[in-house]
Amino acid sequence: MVTLGTVYFYICAALALGGALAAVSARNPIRGAMGLLVLILAMAGLFLALHAQFLAAIQLIVYAGAIVVLFLFVIMLLGPSATSQRDLRGLYPRVFSGVLFVLAALATMVLVVRGAKYVVLPGTPRAFGSIDSFGKDLFNSGLVPFELSAALLMVAVLGAVAVAKGKQGESKALPAEPVEPQEKH
Amino acid sequence: MPLALALSPFLVLGFGALLIMLAEAFGSRRGGMALGSTIVLFATGLTAAGLWMYGLENLKGLEAVAPWLLLDRFTLFFQMLLCLGSALAALTAGGYLPEHELDRGEFYALLLFATFGAMMVSASGDLLTLFLGLETMSLGAYAMTAFRKASPRATEGALKYFLLGSFAAAILLYGFALLYGATGHTDLAGISKVLRAGAVKDPMVVTSLVLILVGLVFKVSAVPFHAWTPDAYEGAPTPATTYMAVVVKAGAFAMMLRILLTAFGDAQSMSWSAGWPPVLAGIAVLTMTVANLVAGRQESVKRMLAYSSIAHAGYLLVGVVATMRAPQQAGASVLFYLLGYTVSTAGAFAALVLCGSRGRETVSYEDLAGIGRRHPAVALPLAFFALSLAGIPPTVGFFAKWFVFRAAVESGFYVLTIVAFLNSVLGAYYYIRVLVYMYMREPAVGAPVAVPMRSGYVVAAVILSAVMVIVLGVAPSDTLDVAVAAALSPG
Structure with a gap:
């Protein structure tokens, strides 16, 4: 229908x-x-x-x-300079694996859709999706994951800073010193 | 109040991580970061140990955070284990980063927050918090891998790790979505209830299980999803490699045990004919064999240790498969193995750091040639940890393997045990090769020669791991009892 x-x-x-x-x-x-x-x-x-x-x-x-x-x-x-040159290296493997992946994803979809029993998920309350009910959910039942996501955001910010700051104060590694020729006893 | 007490490991680590971060931003002295991080991590671990002794059953009101966070003995065990591994990584960093001019305090803050994520993973009883924790842990690991920005090899390894890791996370999330669609629950206990009621045969559930397994197997870096491991391990600064090999792996195994035993812990999902054990058994055999064969051909010790960590994931998977018939015993053997693996691997990396100094980092076998005679004090620990990784008594490596193999035999997985045993014999080859190079070879004339570094932090990490390797190797029974108490029961 x-x-x-x-x-x-x-x-x-x-x-x-x-x-x-x-x-x-x-x-x-x-x-x-x-x-x-x-x-x-x-x-x-x-x-x-x-x-x-x-x-x-x-x-x-x-x-x-x-x-x-x-x-x-x-x-x-x-x-x-933002436009990259066309890179033809490994074109066939790339296309092949892309096609393979799409086929696998399609097969998964077909398998799931054909055999699926449709489960009735819990119905949505009247005010579902409004700012009001979203906020209530977020700060009541979902408080724990909400607080924990602070750690995720913190790590993301710190990681960005750590990776971006990397170039300063970092010198090239010294070349290693060769070993002295050993004397024969 | 009892709830705050039960959550205290999280609170201590979270506030400690914030303090370390602020100290880095506003403090003037750089020196104490490693010490501060180590103290925070040990405080967290000790809080968890205190809770273990006090008994969680004496605390009321824990269901307020359920099912997001499950506060049980499994969680406490992993909190202690993760803090130990992370503290060893922080100590190694305390010597390594200044020596190689990478001393930026973000590393410690990242380490602490990523450990917080790993603790979230081990405590989660819901797919949502599980994924949040996993991403927190992984993002920290990606950033730490990319920490040495001037090195193209580090950038390559980090990029590979990040792209493949994001891809695996997407596949895992797809599996979670299908599982939610099939059962209508995101909490593991609720999923298990629906599956027991007969939804197991639903193709959607089977597909979701396959997708989730792909994500999990990627995170523990088992074959065929291991391709990122050697590059990321080799490119990362060694303390970050320690973190990836030890904490990320333990966190991923905690997640695997939680999902497989709690959500997919019903009779059919755990059966040999229609469940996850045969899949994992196949992956375990493949992982052990491929990793051990390839590890023997490596010229870089760091890459060898990367393949060694893949091989150890294979042995651990044998234990996970054995939970099918003997959940308590096999689960405990996996936990004990993780502990033994943590101290041996962290010790090996710390000893490797100790063998080299700035510009003369020990990376390949050639670098180690003859170091046993020139610098016996730093060669001995590396040899010792290599023996523990190979599983030679009286080190903890022996008992760790022994318990896993015994659990597998008593569950009737004879073929799997024989394959694992043959593999550990095969694996001894490349660990012994480290000893051969250190004690029986001389460096080629004109070749660069490694000079050991001096650092109290790294020495502390080596001593701490060595003591644990010996103590757990001589008297493992008390710790095994702890692991038995912590093991999850299915369903």
């Missing part, structure tokens, strides 16, 4: 797939960033269809608004 919801889902899914493909395959980094933007917008649309309005809004503000813009800044700062 085709409902408006299904049509909406397929449109968003097709846009997301197209955007992802463009982001991966574009040689011009600006086009790649635009493909990413399409993917993010389509994902926000999918979230909306799941009644997750807050998540959709956050997706738009954080990813589309902040991260893609950051990418664009970096690409523009780098200028023409």
